[in-house]
Amino acid sequence: MNQEQDVSTRKVILTMLKTKGLLSVNEMAKQLGITEMAVRRHLNTLERDGLIDSKLVRQAMGRPTNLYFLTENAEELFPKKYHHLTLDLLEELVTLAGENKVEQLFEGRKERLISRYEDRMAGKSLDERVKELADIQNANGYMVELEETDNGDYVINEYNCPISQVANQYNHACSCELSMFKSLLGAEVERTECLAKGGSKCAYHIQKQ
Structure with missing residues (x-):
């Protein structure tokens, strides 16, 4: 065989x-x-x-x-289309309470994630925090590749987005992720490419201070 x-x-x-x-x-x-x-x-x-x-x-x-x-x-090998349920619930929330309530929901999720991971960043250099964040995102299914530029800056490339179907419809999810990166790293972070906007990946440029 x-x-x-x-x-x-x-x-x-x-x-x-x-x-x-x-x-x-x-x-x-x-x-x-x-x-x-x-x-x-x-x-x-x-x-x-x-x-x-x-x-x-x-x-x-x-x-x-x-x-x-x-x-x-x-x-995990068998299809589970949880995003359909998530989108239905978010749409229902918009109908009942308005778009602002959905944004508050994403903001609350961002704050919970920051609280969950900030201890892992405590007392570490920026280099260590960037690598720690890459490990966190990898563990959460984002398929991360970490690059270091010629001038010593970092780029985090995410080739998969577990919430892409949600982010396609609710862009505030993307802005919350960017805000979370800035908070956890304590550095200037710029998103240069986004899967939800037709990119081949989500790319984050992190300036080394």
């Missing part, structure tokens, strides 16, 4: 566990039409990647058996 077939089989296993719940090796082997040994090989890979886990369950007859299930990491 080649690598492409292996990947395809593992995707089928993940889908089976998503739709059918707890399954044993024997049950998966029967549904896939392959040997239990082959199933275990795929399960070992999925377990190593943190996508599945197992628990030992006692049977009415015979020895206990391992039943496999998806981890939270695996759940």
Whole structure:
């Protein structure tokens, strides 16, 4: 079996566990039409990647058996269009309370994020704060690349925006992110490119004082 077939089989296993719940090796082997040994090989890979886990369950007859299930990491592989719900709720808020209320919502989120991360910036140099911010954004799914310019300034490039669908409609989300960067870094920050405005990335130029 080649690598492409292996990947395809593992995707089928993940889908089976998503739709059918707890399954044993024997049950998966029967549904896939392959040997239990082959199933275990795929399960070992999925377990190593943190996508599945197992628990030992006692049977009415015979020895206990391992039943496999998806981890939270695996759940992220399946489509979840939360932004539709978010946009619907924000639209409803605009109808009920006006555009200003949505802006207040984003401002409140910004202040919460600053409070959450400001301790990680305390006592650090600007260089260290910039790297810390890049780590924070990476952990939040922004796919960050950090550059240092010829004159010693920094550029944070974000190639993914988890809230892009929301930011496309409510630009205040972008201005709040810029404001958060300035507050956490204690430096002058300029956004030079924006995904929500048709750019290939969000780019932030940070001036070294």
